[in-house]
Amino acid sequence: MTQHQLIGAEVSLYTGKLRCYLKYKNIPFEEVIASKDVYRDVILPRTGVSYIPVFITEDDVALQDTTEIIDFLEQRYLEHSIYPDGACQKLIALLLETYGDEWLVIPAMHYRWNLEENREFAITEFGRTSAPQASEKEQQAIGQANSRPFAGALPRLGVMPENIPAIESSYLALLADLDKHFELYPFLLGSRPSIGDFGLIGPLYAHLYRDPYSGRLMEQHAPNVVAWVKRMIDPEPQSGDFLPDDQIPETLLPILSRMFSEQGPVLQDTISQIANWAAAHEEKSLPRAIGESPFVIEGIKGTRLTFPYMQWMWQRCVDAYQHLDESEKVRAEQFLNPVPEAIRLLSTSIEHRVSRVNNKLTLL
Ligand SMILES: N[C@@H](CCC(=O)N[C@@H](CS)C(=O)NCC(=O)O)C(=O)O
Numbered sequence: 001m002t003q004h005q006l007i008g009a010e011v012s013l014y015t016g017k018l019r020c021y022l023k024y025k026n027i028p029f030e031e032v033i034a035s036k037d038v039y040r041d042v043i044l045p046r047t048g049v050s051y052i053p054v055f056i057t058e059d060d061v062a063l064q065d066t067t068e069i070i071d072f073l074e075q076r077y078l079e080h081s082i083y084p085d086g087a088c089q090k091l092i093a094l095l096l097e098t099y100g101d102e103w104l105v106i107p108a109m110h111y112r113w114n115l116e117e118n119r120e121f122a123i124t125e126f127g128r129t130s131a132p133q134a135s136e137k138e139q140q141a142i143g144q145a146n147s148r149p150f151a152g153a154l155p156r157l158g159v160m161p162e163n164i165p166a167i168e169s170s171y172l173a174l175l176a177d178l179d180k181h182f183e184l185y186p187f188l189l190g191s192r193p194s195i196g197d198f199g200l201i202g203p204l205y206a207h208l209y210r211d212p213y214s215g216r217l218m219e220q221h222a223p224n225v226v227a228w229v230k231r232m233i234d235p236e237p238q239s240g241d242f243l244p245d246d247q248i249p250e251t252l253l254p255i256l257s258r259m260f261s262e263q264g265p266v267l268q269d270t271i272s273q274i275a276n277w278a279a280a281h282e283e284k285s286l287p288r289a290i291g292e293s294p295f296v297i298e299g300i301k302g303t304r305l306t307f308p309y310m311q312w313m314w315q316r317c318v319d320a321y322q323h324l325d326e327s328e329k330v331r332a333e334q335f336l337n338p339v340p341e342a343i344r345l346l347s348t349s350i351e352h353r354v355s356r357v358n359n360k361l362t363l364l
Helices: 013-025 036-047 066-076 087-102 105-114 116-130 136-151 161-184 195-207 212-221 223-233 250-262 264-280 308-322 326-335 340-347
Strands: 004-008 029-033 054-056 062-064 292-297 300-305 354-357 360-363
Touching: 004 013, 004 036, 013 066, 013 087, 013 195, 013 223, 036 054, 036 062, 062 066, 066 087, 066 195, 087 195, 087 250, 087 308, 087 326, 105 116, 105 136, 105 161, 105 195, 105 212, 116 136, 116 212, 161 212, 161 223, 161 250, 161 292, 161 300, 195 223, 212 223, 250 264, 250 292, 250 340, 264 292, 264 308, 264 340, 264 360, 308 340, 308 354, 308 360
Parallel strands: 004 029
Antiparallel strands: 004 054, 054 062, 292 300, 354 360
């Protein structure tokens, strides 16, 4: 093989995250559609799981998980790292990656599958992706069948009829906060995208910008977010810098505050559920979900499955926080002072760490 391959789909949240990264870093790649045949012949046998995107390196290493792929490539392509040198900026970027990857899936999936116009668009797209050669009619039937598990995942993610108005109002408030930020800065931490930008672009591109109803909503409410999405999907490769002196824009505070009020309790609960699980099971490998976690969005209670993977993402944040030296810690804590829950959670040690082995989560 001579070229890297990105196996994924235009409709896929995490494929968008990786595609934007590859383009920014100017890493040449060929995009391969994750059709049914590609799942059978490549994705499943090479990764042991059925997630996209999958990245096959030019020397034929098959990788899954955008965070691991990005970290792998960051070791090979050192120019214009997307991890800031500034320790406080790096911490904030990792927090926002965790928010984009693991929490904003809620509005993304709600708008895609509960809004008729988006749903029809997504079904057609699912059909085209799975069977590019089939007739339109066949693609429609395939799209219907293949999208069922995704649409059916809404309650497991915490999207219920009772909290839909809360999810929508929280999302619109988030858009307003992001819009204020992107009016002032091209990316989260200056004129270079960080891992935080790549975390956010996942949900904010494929679902919340590209799906037609959602795209109009974003255009109406947040033109500066639209401009950022366009910078992310069509970047000027390897350009820009992070703000000097490890500065963090104050405009990120309301976004972090929303993250911790909604996702914070679930992070906390995930950590304690994993500890309980470890105490009760000999088996080291973890299932995809291990229980249920309550959460609150805009004052409305919801419940979702507890995904141990979220702790794996969170461990990266805790590690970044624990590696801060004394003066960096003081600065991080000063900045995060209006979000005390962030400091509290970052200082809480994780009883049972998890790791990824052969694309599956395992207790350490
Ligand atoms: N954390 C993984 C998530 C990958 C993922 O969930 N991908 C979705 C498509 S965007 C998928 O394949 N879902 C299949 C499933 O949930 O079973 C990553 O960053 O790559």
